[in-house]
Amino acid sequence: MEGTDRLVTVPGITPNGANAAETAQALRLQFRLGSLTEQTSGLAPGFLQANLAILPSNAAADFLLYCTRNPKPCPLLSVSNPGDPTLPRLGQDIDIRSDVPSYRVFRNGRHVDTVGDISALWRDDLVTFAIGCSFSFDDALQRSGIPVPNVSAGTNVPMYVTAIETEPAGPFSGPLVVSMRSFKPADAIRAITLSDRYPLAHGAPIHIGDPAEIGIRDVTxxxxxxxxxxxxxxxxxxxxxxxxxxxxxxxAQPDIAITHDPGHMLITDLPADATL
Amino acid sequence: MEGTDRLVTVPGITPNGANAAETAQALRLQFRLGSLTEQTSGLAPGFLQANLAILPSNAAADFLLYCTRNPKPCPLLSVSNPGDPTLPRLGQDIDIRSDVPSYRVFRNGRHVDTVGDISALWRDDLVTFAIGCSFSFDDALQRSGIPVPNVSAGTNVPMYVTAIETEPAGPFSGPLVVSMRSFKPADAIRAITLSDRYPLAHGAPIHIGDPAEIGIRDVTxxxxxxxxxxxxxxxxxxxxxxxxxxxxxxxAQPDIAITHDPGHMLITDLPADATL
Structure with missing residues (x-):
């Protein structure tokens, strides 16, 4: 009963077969109350999850341009107005200051703190960017019977800084980071065609085969x-x-920036295979 | 003027920007009259082309099952009634006995003749199968700026008998034959996602990488x-x-079978990216 007691049941969207207690809104309420702080991988199956970046408005226009110029790593789901902590396109009653299980705080580009609530840091000039993440696609692969190695192993996906430069915008620039999943060739083909249908989850891959060709010296x-x-x-x-x-x-080193703590995503009310 | 004189202008479907004289129907009429006998690659751009198999009705049910069980090599576009030389779903006024530039005749499974017209061989029990071909997809790749090596080189695509067995149906069985195109990795990904949108042109590939894994000993x-x-x-x-x-x-060695002569396809009235 303890697990059940932890869940707050609220009216909300209930997708096919999901228990009401597992809905996105109920989970966000638990994150808000601090009664749940865990990673969101595997939580609220069927709901779209999002990466988070919160920046001061004097950096927001350049960051928006950076995302627009680099849609594969930065597929934009929603951008707030300055100071507005809601994201009505992504979910009913979202308060971005509290509804993510864990946040990272950056000062002048350096990660200085990890917190469960950013209400005390909130400012009237902060703009929220919600960016698609690969969970939707991992789910779709598994549902198609294609094993995702890191999901099967219960480990984090391996990620690599490549020699490919993103297209800069103002002070925002840097290398493309990639995640890697390995498959038998026939499954790799299916993974490519399937991920192409999820442009908000980074879409089709950017490279196959030899890691060295994109500047990865040691894939292990x-x-x-x-x-x-x-x-x-x-x-x-x-x-x-x-x-x-x-x-x-x-x-870019903005005076303040807040992101989700990796793995601790914003759970939206949208279906996992939503297209905006 | 000689080239123009060769073309018979008839009313027909005229896709975006195509000259009426280049329409599918006009070309078929020239094949029918014997005034044109060339390969169809690059002819009637924008129109779907088809592989052809004509079999006696006593083999047709098994061949239909064979195609259904092996949709990647044998994507069915249309099947005629026995003895009916028309294919109204694929084009206005098609007479399959004359509207393909060149035919191969098989007796008991052996290729015995290549002819420009099969009217003299026609029987009341012959069933026509029109099967998708990869030209639509090659066109789409080239239009996307992805060079197809054999198209660029003006050569035929290389094809290989693999160690993969198709699923048999009655007397029809045998190895899967594959065509191969090589690309830079990023283009290979785009070729995979693009071809997946053309299920009637063999769809997504069946293998990438090491040819030996599908039984191809020497890719050269x-x-x-x-x-x-x-x-x-x-x-x-x-x-x-x-x-x-x-x-x-x-x-299967049916007493008679007629196919198109490789490269000499049936040009249909359907758009190249038709889905049935």
Whole structure:
């Protein structure tokens, strides 16, 4: 009963077969109340999750341009008005100051704190960017019977800084970060065609095959996440990754920036395969 | 004026920007009259072209089942009634006995003749199968700015008999034949996602990477077509091929079978990216 007691049941969108207690809105309320702080991978299946970047309005126009110029790593779901903590396009009653389980705070591009609530840091000039993440696509692969190695292993996806430069916008620039999943060739083809249908989850991959061709010297030593297990005969497939904008923020060094803590996403009310 | 005189202008479907004299119907009429007998690659751009298989009705049910069980090599566009030489779903006024530039005649599974007209061979029990071909997809790749090596080189696409068995139906069985195009990795990804949108042109590929994994010992020595040129860093991409049913017909050995002469396709009135 303890697990049940933790869940707050509220009226909300209930997708096919999902328990009402698992709806996006109910989970966000628990994050808001601090009664749940865990990673969101596997939570609220069927709901679209999002990467988060919050920036001062004097940096927002350039960051918006940066996302627009780099849609594969930064597929934009929604952008708020300055100072407005709601995201009505993404969910009923979202308060972005409290509804994400864990946040990272950056000062002048440096990660200085990890917190469960940013109400105390909120300012009238802060603009929220919600950016698509790859969970929708991982789910779709698994539902299609294509095993995703890191999901099967219960580890984080391996991520790599590549030699590919993103297209800069104002102070925002930096290398493209990619995530890697390996598959048997026939599954790699299906993973490519399937991910192409999820442009808001980074879409089709940007590279297949030899990691060295995009500047990855050692595929067994990722820059973020956990080392991969690549079975004999499997082919490496590389997708643009939502960590890319975090590196661009690090380079732009705005006086303040707030992102989700990796793995601790914003759970939206939208279906996982939504197209905007 | 000689080139113009060769063309018979008839009322017909005129897709975006195409000259009326280049319409499918006008070309078919020239094939019918014998005033044109050339390969159809590059003719009537924007119109769907088709592989052809004509079989006696006592083999037709099994061949229909064979195509249904192997949709990647044998995407069915249309099947006629026995003895009916028209294909109204594919084009106005098609007479399949004369409207293809060149035919191959098989007796008991052996290729015995190549002719420009099969009216003298026609029987009341012959059933026509029109099967999708890869021209639509090659066109789409080129229009997307992705060079197709054999199209650029003006050679035939290399084709290989694989170690993959098709699913048999009655006397029809045999290995899957594939065509191969090589690309830079980023273009290979785009070729995969693009071809997936053309299920009637064999859809997404069936293999990428190491040819040996599907039983191809020497990729430089294709079983049909011309040897490929594979540039350094390119990845091999393999699609199911419309030659597959010809091998199955060879194995089934019906008393008579008629196919198009490779490269000499049926030009339909349908748009190249039609979905049935």
């Amino acid at each position: 030593a990722p820059d973020f996440g956990d080392p991969p297990t690549i079975a004999p005969g499997e082919i490496c497939v590389f997708w643009a990754c939502g960590v890319t904008p975090q590196l661009a923020i690090g380079r | 020595a294709p079983d049909f077509g011309d040897p490929p040129t594979i540039a350094p860093g390119e990845i091999c991409v393999f699609w199911a091929c419309g030659v597959t049913p010809q091998l199955a017909i060879g194995r």
